Amino acid sequence: MREISLHILDIVQNSVVAKATEIEVDICEDKKLDKLTVVIRDNGCGMSEEFLKKVIDPFATKRTTRKVGLGIPLLKMAAENTGGSLEIQSKEGEGTVVTAVFGLSHIDRQPLGDMAGTMLGLFTAYEDIRFLYKHKVNEKEFFVDTKEIRNVLGDVPFQAPEVYLWLSDFLKEGEEELNQMEV
Ligand SMILES: Nc1ncnc2c1ncn2[C@@H]1O[C@H](COP(=O)(O)OP(=O)(O)OP(=O)(O)O)[C@@H](O)[C@H]1O
Ligand SMILES: [Mg+2]
Helix, strand or coil, rough: CCCHHHHHHHHHHHHCCCCEEEEEEEEECCCCCCEEEEEECCCCCCCCCHHHHHCCHHHHHHCCCCCCCHHHHHHHHHHCCCCCCEEEECCCCCEEEEEEEEEECCCCCCCCCHHHHHHHHHHCCCCCCCEEEEEEEEEEEEEHHHHHHHHHHHHCCCCCHHHHHHHHHHHHHHHHHHHHHHC
């Protein structure tokens, strides 16, 4: 994968498949620590400890009864290639937290990619899911809770053209402001 945003999309899709009703996407770029941390938290079905081990390292088992997924191993590889790491906490019936840490200035770190477009796609594709999106760049923070937007909109869908355009501009502006901050 070329961009971190594509990994995020993949991990969020896992949460959707796990029937989450709330998904948190948290990105933190910290110049001082030289780290880019991505946390994706959901309240979906979760995984057993045993299953989780196989998910993180799909080649550790010769079991063929399950399709070998690559979303998580690819993210793990991308993070580790930058001196970072991947960690997953999960509890059956409670949810899952995926944390990926990247070396921010590492030469092999993929660009973050289009987070405004990624979140817009998710918000509109899964209107029934509450998304909490936070992106921090050093001291500055952009935060969106789709429940707050939903409360204002009432029954008007995110996909309604005027709402979609507004949402798109809102996300783009939020992201742009974060980057203007960079010194
Ligand atoms: N947030 C989650 N909640 C519950 N189960 C999960 C979650 N994330 C992953 N899993 C389980 O781990 C498996 C592997 O995930 P992974 O993203 O690596 O592959 P995949 O989604 O099966 O396939 P793909 O290569 O298309 O991503 C999933 O099939 C699912 O069973
Ligand atoms: Mg997946």
